[in-house]
Amino acid sequence: MPPESLAHHVVIVGAGFGGVEAARALADAPVRITLLDRRNYHLFQPLLYQVAGTALAPSDIAWPIRSLVRGAKNATTLLGEVVSIDARQKRLLTSYGATIDYDTLMLATGARHAYFGHDDWEPYAPGLKTIEDATHIRRNILFAFEEAERSNNPAERAAYLTFAIIGGGPTGVELAGTIAELAHETLRGEFRNFNMDEVRVILIEAGPRILPSFKEHLAAYAKRALERLKVEVLTDHMVTECDAGGVHLGEKHLATRTILWAAGVQASPAGAWLDLPCDRAGRVLVEPDLTAPGFPDVFVIGDTAHVEDDEGTLVPGVAPAAKQEGRFVAEVIRARLADKTPPERFHYKNDGSLATIGKRAAIVDFGWVRLRGRLAWWLWGFVHIFFLIGVRNRLMVALSWLWIYWTGQRSARLITQSGSEEREVSD
Amino acid sequence: MPPESLAHHVVIVGAGFGGVEAARALADAPVRITLLDRRNYHLFQPLLYQVAGTALAPSDIAWPIRSLVRGAKNATTLLGEVVSIDARQKRLLTSYGATIDYDTLMLATGARHAYFGHDDWEPYAPGLKTIEDATHIRRNILFAFEEAERSNNPAERAAYLTFAIIGGGPTGVELAGTIAELAHETLRGEFRNFNMDEVRVILIEAGPRILPSFKEHLAAYAKRALERLKVEVLTDHMVTECDAGGVHLGEKHLATRTILWAAGVQASPAGAWLDLPCDRAGRVLVEPDLTAPGFPDVFVIGDTAHVEDDEGTLVPGVAPAAKQEGRFVAEVIRARLADKTPPERFHYKNDGSLATIGKRAAIVDFGWVRLRGRLAWWLWGFVHIFFLIGVRNRLMVALSWLWIYWTGQRSARLITQSGSEEREVSD
Numbered sequence: 001m002p003p004e005s006l007a008h009h010v011v012i013v014g015a016g017f018g019g020v021e022a023a024r025a026l027a028d029a030p031v032r033i034t035l036l037d038r039r040n041y042h043l044f045q046p047l048l049y050q051v052a053g054t055a056l057a058p059s060d061i062a063w064p065i066r067s068l069v070r071g072a073k074n075a076t077t078l079l080g081e082v083v084s085i086d087a088r089q090k091r092l093l094t095s096y097g098a099t100i101d102y103d104t105l106m107l108a109t110g111a112r113h114a115y116f117g118h119d120d121w122e123p124y125a126p127g128l129k130t131i132e133d134a135t136h137i138r139r140n141i142l143f144a145f146e147e148a149e150r151s152n153n154p155a156e157r158a159a160y161l162t163f164a165i166i167g168g169g170p171t172g173v174e175l176a177g178t179i180a181e182l183a184h185e186t187l188r189g190e191f192r193n194f195n196m197d198e199v200r201v202i203l204i205e206a207g208p209r210i211l212p213s214f215k216e217h218l219a220a221y222a223k224r225a226l227e228r229l230k231v232e233v234l235t236d237h238m239v240t241e242c243d244a245g246g247v248h249l250g251e252k253h254l255a256t257r258t259i260l261w262a263a264g265v266q267a268s269p270a271g272a273w274l275d276l277p278c279d280r281a282g283r284v285l286v287e288p289d290l291t292a293p294g295f296p297d298v299f300v301i302g303d304t305a306h307v308e309d310d311e312g313t314l315v316p317g318v319a320p321a322a323k324q325e326g327r328f329v330a331e332v333i334r335a336r337l338a339d340k341t342p343p344e345r346f347h348y349k350n351d352g353s354l355a356t357i358g359k360r361a362a363i364v365d366f367g368w369v370r371l372r373g374r375l376a377w378w379l380w381g382f383v384h385i386f387f388l389i390g391v392r393n394r395l396m397v398a399l400s401w402l403w404i405y406w407t408g409q410r411s412a413r414l415i416t417q418s419g420s421e422e423r424e425v426s427d
Numbered sequence: 428m429p430p431e432s433l434a435h436h437v438v439i440v441g442a443g444f445g446g447v448e449a450a451r452a453l454a455d456a457p458v459r460i461t462l463l464d465r466r467n468y469h470l471f472q473p474l475l476y477q478v479a480g481t482a483l484a485p486s487d488i489a490w491p492i493r494s495l496v497r498g499a500k501n502a503t504t505l506l507g508e509v510v511s512i513d514a515r516q517k518r519l520l521t522s523y524g525a526t527i528d529y530d531t532l533m534l535a536t537g538a539r540h541a542y543f544g545h546d547d548w549e550p551y552a553p554g555l556k557t558i559e560d561a562t563h564i565r566r567n568i569l570f571a572f573e574e575a576e577r578s579n580n581p582a583e584r585a586a587y588l589t590f591a592i593i594g595g596g597p598t599g600v601e602l603a604g605t606i607a608e609l610a611h612e613t614l615r616g617e618f619r620n621f622n623m624d625e626v627r628v629i630l631i632e633a634g635p636r637i638l639p640s641f642k643e644h645l646a647a648y649a650k651r652a653l654e655r656l657k658v659e660v661l662t663d664h665m666v667t668e669c670d671a672g673g674v675h676l677g678e679k680h681l682a683t684r685t686i687l688w689a690a691g692v693q694a695s696p697a698g699a700w701l702d703l704p705c706d707r708a709g710r711v712l713v714e715p716d717l718t719a720p721g722f723p724d725v726f727v728i729g730d731t732a733h734v735e736d737d738e739g740t741l742v743p744g745v746a747p748a749a750k751q752e753g754r755f756v757a758e759v760i761r762a763r764l765a766d767k768t769p770p771e772r773f774h775y776k777n778d779g780s781l782a783t784i785g786k787r788a789a790i791v792d793f794g795w796v797r798l799r800g801r802l803a804w805w806l807w808g809f810v811h812i813f814f815l816i817g818v819r820n821r822l823m824v825a826l827s828w829l830w831i832y833w834t835g836q837r838s839a840r841l842i843t844q845s846g847s848e849e850r851e852v853s854d
Binding site: 039040041057058059060062064066067070076077078079080096098131132135142143146149150152189190191192193392393395396399400403407409411412413414415416417 | 466467468484485486487489491493494497503504505506507523525558559562569570573576577579616617618619620819820822823826827830834836838839840841842843844
C-alpha cells in the first residue's frame with residue numbers, strides 16, 4: 001500500500017473559488033486531497049451574465065477541475081454530490097454510492113438564487129447561478145426577439161420586446177446593461193418586422209437605489225449610465241407577483257415574456273447535512289476559525305458560510321472572500337499537522353468592488369481609489385482578465401471583448417438545448 | 428403597402444450551406460426572400476466532431492442566420508419549422524401557426540443520422556448532426572472518464588474506458604482520432620485511479636476498408652495514422668446489436684459504455700410534405716434543374732435531394748455540393764424572372780475531399796493533387812478556416828487549433844445540460 005494512503009485525508013466538497021484555492025494551497029502539504037464536485041468544471045461566476053448576454057461562450061469561463069489541480073499529485077478529483085455526512089464516523093456518502101472517509105472536511109458548496117418564499121415564480125423568472133441557467137436565459141432572450149419578429153399582434157410583440165430584470169445589485173445592473181446593448185447595438189438592422197426602439201429593458205429594485213453596496217455617488221453614476229443605454233430604472237418598486245403574463249408591482253402591471261431574477265441567494269444545504277445553526281439565507285454560522293460549531297474537523301467557507309469581518313459585518317458572497325477563506329483553512333490545516341498553533345480567527349480583507357454597465361462604463365471602489373466611466377471600464381476588464389484562469393482563456397476573452405468593443409458583434413448568439421424551436425418556460 | 432410586398436416571394440426552408448448560399452445569391456435580385464429555419468443559427472457541420480471532441484465551443488462553428496443575411500435587405504429570417512405544404516395554394520403552414528405564401532419554394536432541410544431499421548440503437552449509439560448531438564456526445568465521452576476514475580470494479584472501468592465508433596467514413600475517422608488524442612494527450616496526468624494505457628478506441632467498419640470515398644492508398648495511410656494514435660481499426664465487422672452493455676459484432680462482443688454512430692444518414696422528411704418520389708435514404712429524386720418532379724416552382728437541394736453528376740453518380744452530401752446547388756437555383760430563379768432561358772441542368776464540380784486524423788495527419792484529394800501527412804494537415808486546417816464565416820471565428824478557431832497543437836490542451840471540456848451529475852443514456 002503506498003504511503004500516501006496513510007496520510008491525513010482532506011476532503012473538499014465544491015470546486016468553486018474557495019475549494020480550488022484551498023486545494024492548491026495544500027498541493028505540497030503532507031495530506032491526501034479529494035476534491036468532490038457535482039460538475040466537472042470550475043466556473044468563473046462573475047462573468048456568467050456575459051454568457052446569458054451572448055458575449056461569451058460557456059467554455060470561456062469554465063475550466064475542468066481536474067485540469068486545475070493536475071499539478072497537485074496528492075489531489076484526486078471526483079465527480080459527484082454529497083448525499084449525507086456521518087460526522088461520528090467522519091465519512092460522507094456520495095450520490096454514486098461510494099463512501100469517502102475524511103480526516104478533515106471542507107464544505108464549500110456555494111449558493112443558489114432564492115425567491116424569498118415565492119418558489120412558484122422560478123419558472124417565469126429564472127435566476128443565474130450555473131452554466132445551464134445562463135444558456136437558458138440566453139435562450140429566453142434570443143427567443144423573445146424571434147417571437148417578436150414572427151408576431152402580427154402589437155400587444156404580444158410589445159410583451160416580447162420588454163425585458164424585466166428584478167434586483168438592482170451588480171448582477172441585475174450588468175444583465176440590464178448587456179441586454180440593452182444586445183438590442184440597440186448587436187441586433188440592430190437584423191429584424192424586419194419591428195423597430196429596436198420598441199425594446200424596453202426595465203431594472204426593478206425594491207430599495208430606494210440600485211447597487212446599495214456601493215457609495216451613493218457611484219450608484220448614481222451607474223443609474224445614469226444605464227439610462228444612457230435606454231434602461232428604465234424602477235427603484236422603490238416591490239415585485240408582488242411573477243407569472244406568464246409579466247410582473248406585478250403592487251397596482252402596476254408590466255406585460256413581459258422575459259423576466260430575469262437577480263434578487264437574492266440561498267446557501268446550499270451543507271448546513272443541513274450536519275444539522276448546523278444557519279442564518280436566514282441558510283449560511284452556516286461558523287466559528288471565527290471557520291470551523292462548524294461542535295465539529296473542529298469540519299470547515300465551512302464561501303457562500304455557504306456566514307462569516308463576519310472584524311467590524312461584525314457579514315463578509316459578502318464574492319470570489320475574493322471565498323479565496324481568502326480557502327487559503328486561511330489551508331493554513332489552519334497545515335499548522336495543525338505541524339503541531340503549531342493555528343491562527344484563531346479569519347480576517348477578511350476587502351479588495352474592493354467593481355460593476356460594469358455595458359461596454360463603456362463601470363464603477364470601481366478599491367477604498368483608496370474610486371473611479372467611474374470609461375477608465376473604470378478598462379480597469380474592470382483588466383481585473384477580470386487577470387483573475388481568469390489560464391493564458392488561453394485570458395487571450396480568448398480579451399479578444400472577444402475587444403471584438404465586441406469595436407464591432408458590436410457578439411459571438412455566442414445561439415438558442416441551444418431541447419432541440420426544438422419551442423420556447424421553454426422553465427428548465 | 429410597400430412595393431417589395433408585391434415582389435416575387437422566394438421562401439427558403441433550411442439555412443444550411445445550400446439555403447444560406449441561395450439567400451445570399453438572391454440578395455440583390457428583384458425578389459422578397461423568407462429564410463425559415465428551426466434553429467436560429469447556421470452550423471458549420473464539418474467541424475461538429477471537434478465540438479464533440481472538446482476542441483471547439485459550439486459558438487465557434489455556429490452563426491446567427493439573421494446576422495449572415497443582415498445585408499440582404501430583401502430577406503426576412505424566421506425561426507420555425509414547416510408542418511405541411513399546400514402546393515396548389517403555394518402556401519406552407521409553420522409550427523408557430525402562421526402560414527406563408529410563396530411564389531418559389533426551396534427545400535434545403537438537410538439530413539439526420541439513420542440506423543437502417545435499428546432505431547432502437549439510437550439511445551446507446553448517438554449520432555452527430557446537431558449542436559445538441561455534439562454536446563451530448565461530449566458529455567458521454569467526458570462522463571466515461573469520470574466514471575472510470577470513481578469505479579472500483581476493473582471490468583466496469585474497462586467498459587468505461589472503451590470507446591466504439593461505428594462507421595469508417597470521414598466522421599467516424601475524425602471522431603476516433605480526436606478521442607484518441609483527448610485520452611493520450613489532453614487528459615494524460617489528470618486521473619489518479621487508472622492509467623491512460625487502459626483506454627481503447629475502436630473504429631468499426633462493415634466494409635473491407637475505411638474511407639471508401641478516398642483512393643485506396645490514402646485510406647491505407649489514414650488507417651496507419653489512426654493506429655499510430657492507438658486506435659484499433661476493425662474492418663469487415665458488421666454491427667448486429669447495440670445495447671447498454673456494448674456492441675455485438677456477430678459472435679464477438681465488445682463491452683463499452685460509449686458507442687458513437689457515424690454510419691449513415693437519412694434525408695429530412697421534405698419529400699413527404701409534397702409526396703415526392705424519394706430514394707431509399709429519403710432523398711427527393713429531383714429533375715436535372717433541381718425542381719421537384721411535377722412542381723416547377725419547388726426546388727430541393729443539399730442533403731435532402733438525390734442529385735446525380737454528369738456521370739450519373741450520386742452527388743455526395745457535402746457542403747460544396749449544397750452550396751453549388753444553392754447558387755444554381757438562385758441563377759434559375761433570376762433567369763426566370765428576367766424572362767431568360769434558365770440553365771437546364773445542374774453540373775456538379777467536385778472540389779476534392781479532405782479528412783483529418785488527429786492533429787498531425789490528414790489526407791487530401793483535389794484530383795490534380797493528392798497529399799497525406801503533416802502538410803495535408805496544415806492544408807486541411809487552412810481550408811477549413813477559410814470556409815468558416817467571419818473574421819472573428821476564423822481567428823478564434825485558428826487560435827484554438829494552434830493552442831491545441833502546441834499545448835495539447837482543449838478548451839471546451841464541459842459536461843453540460845441536464846444540470847445533474849448523472850450520465851444520460853439518451854437525449
